[in-house]
Amino acid sequence: MEKYIPADTAYDTDSRKQLAAQLKNDPLVLRTLRDKGIPEQELVDHTYLISRWLKQKKLCEGCQSLKNCRQKQQGYAEELTYDGVLGNELSPCVHLREKREREAHTVQFLVNDLPETMRSTGFKDLRTEGESAAYLKALQRALTAFLNEESLYIYGNMGTGKTMLAACAVNDAARKGKRTAFVSMPKFSDRITASLRSGEYLTEVQRLCFADFVVLDDIGAESVTDRTRAVLLSVLDTRMQEGRMTWFTSNEDFRSLLNHYILDYNKADIGDAERILERVRAIAEPLELIGRDRRNLHGKETV
Numbered sequence: 001m002e003k004y005i006p007a008d009t010a011y012d013t014d015s016r017k018q019l020a021a022q023l024k025n026d027p028l029v030l031r032t033l034r035d036k037g038i039p040e041q042e043l044v045d046h047t048y049l050i051s052r053w054l055k056q057k058k059l060c061e062g063c064q065s066l067k068n069c070r071q072k073q074q075g076y077a078e079e080l081t082y083d084g085v086l087g088n089e090l091s092p093c094v095h096l097r098e099k100r101e102r103e104a105h106t107v108q109f110l111v112n113d114l115p116e117t118m119r120s121t122g123f124k125d126l127r128t129e130g131e132s133a134a135y136l137k138a139l140q141r142a143l144t145a146f147l148n149e150e151s152l153y154i155y156g157n158m159g160t161g162k163t164m165l166a167a168c169a170v171n172d173a174a175r176k177g178k179r180t181a182f183v184s185m186p187k188f189s190d191r192i193t194a195s196l197r198s199g200e201y202l203t204e205v206q207r208l209c210f211a212d213f214v215v216l217d218d219i220g221a222e223s224v225t226d227r228t229r230a231v232l233l234s235v236l237d238t239r240m241q242e243g244r245m246t247w248f249t250s251n252e253d254f255r256s257l258l259n260h261y262i263l264d265y266n267k268a269d270i271g272d273a274e275r276i277l278e279r280v281r282a283i284a285e286p287l288e289l290i291g292r293d294r295r296n297l298h299g300k301e302t303v
Contacts, residue, residue, distance in 0.1 A: 020047045029054060038082045046086050053078050053088055066095045075099070108174035110207035113184035113217065118167035122175070126168060135291045139165070142287065146172065149213075153248045153280060156289035162249035165289070166215045169247060178212040189222035192231055205231055209238040213245045219280075220252035220260045229261055229272060236279035246283050253288075254281065 020043045023029045029050065033040060043050060056078045059070040066075050075096030081087045092100070102120035106112060112119075123143055128136060145152050146169045154162045167182070174180045192201045208214055214235075222228065239246050252260060254277060261273035 016044075016047045019051055020044050023047065023050055023054065026054065028057065032080060036080060036082050038080065038086065042082075042086045049086065049088065050080070053080055060093060063093075063095070066099060069093075069095070105171060105174040108178060109170075109180050109182065110211050111181040111183050111204055113187050114167055114170070114182045115163075118164065118171075120171065121164065121167055122172045123168045126164070132291050135161075135289070138287060138289050142169065145285070145287075149245045151246045151284040153250070153254075153284040153286045154289055155248075155250045155253055155286065158251055160289045160291055162289050163217055166217060166247050166249050170213060170215045173213045173245075179210070181208055181211040181214045182217060183208065183215065184217050185219045185222040189224070189228045192228050193223070193225065196227065201231070205235060208235045211244070213247075214239065215247045215249070217249045218251070219248050220250045220257045224261055224263060226263070229263075229276065233272075233276055233279065236276065236283065240279050240283050248280065248284055254286065 023043050024040070029043075032038070033042070056071065060077055063069060069075060071077055071093075073090065075093055076090040077093050078088050079091045081089055099120075106114075106119060123146070126139065128139070131139075142152060142154070142165045144150075154165060156162060170180050170182045188204070191204065195201045236246075238244075250257060257280070258273055258277045261276050263269050263273075
């Protein structure tokens with residue numbers, strides 16, 4: 001908490017008196033003084049502090065979401081404090097508090113590449129009206145797999161809702177207290193490459209091996225090198241041997257995924273790619289998600 005004892009007496013006395021008189025007629029000021037037990041004399045002693053607080057407070061009027069926040073620090077507003085000395089502090093607004101409550105489960109994430117728009121979603125949020133029978137069948141299979149702690153390889157065209165299904169599952173697992181990880185494979189590949197010398201990526205690899213439930217999102221879209229391929233194989237080996245729940249999302253079916261991991265098309269190289277595919281097939285049941293582009297369906301990001 002930052003305390004202020006401004007030298008209001010340094011300002012023009014008449015201007016300060018005029019401003020204090022205006023503040024005394026402001027309903028928000030009067031209500032705040034009453035609720036916080038702040039003596040009205042503070043309007044005279046610290047006129048400019050209170051005036052500045054009021055000006056910033058009014059920026060929050062009519063605000064409907066964090067996206068529309070007009071404060072310098074998003075989600076934080078200045079609040080008056082009083083413990084015998086008038087001061088102020090930055091406090092989270094109602095929208096930020098609600099966001100934190102919705103995303104409280106994310107403390108269970110060991111790695112979190114979830115898009116911002118998917119960090120609070122769950123299976124209960126999915127809408128089914130107007131959906132095709134094929135999509136509803138796939139949704140039911142995904143929900144059953146989640147409840148039975150089964151692994152899935154969800155594949156299909158872009159925008160069919162693969163990432164959204166996986167996000168629902170990983171969030172709901174975290175809400176149950178499971179140690180989870182949601183990994184964007186393109187980002188993971190970039191992190192490996194960027195930290196080859198320092199070896200920082202090895203910590204993330206350990207977390208992916210350790211987590212109760214891991215989603216490897218957009219597998220087959222990442223840049224492939226010998227190192228990234230070896231790291232992925234290591235993670236898959238461990239999760240397969242320990243029977244840990246793993247979901248994959250991909251635009252690739254198994255055939256095209258194999259081709260993605262072939263670098264040089266020699267016998268040894270093809271063998272390395274085949275080992276990755278063997279692990280994926282051994283871990284997860286394929287689930288094709290077909291249908292219309294849902295990226296803007298119901299006003300939510302769906303990929």
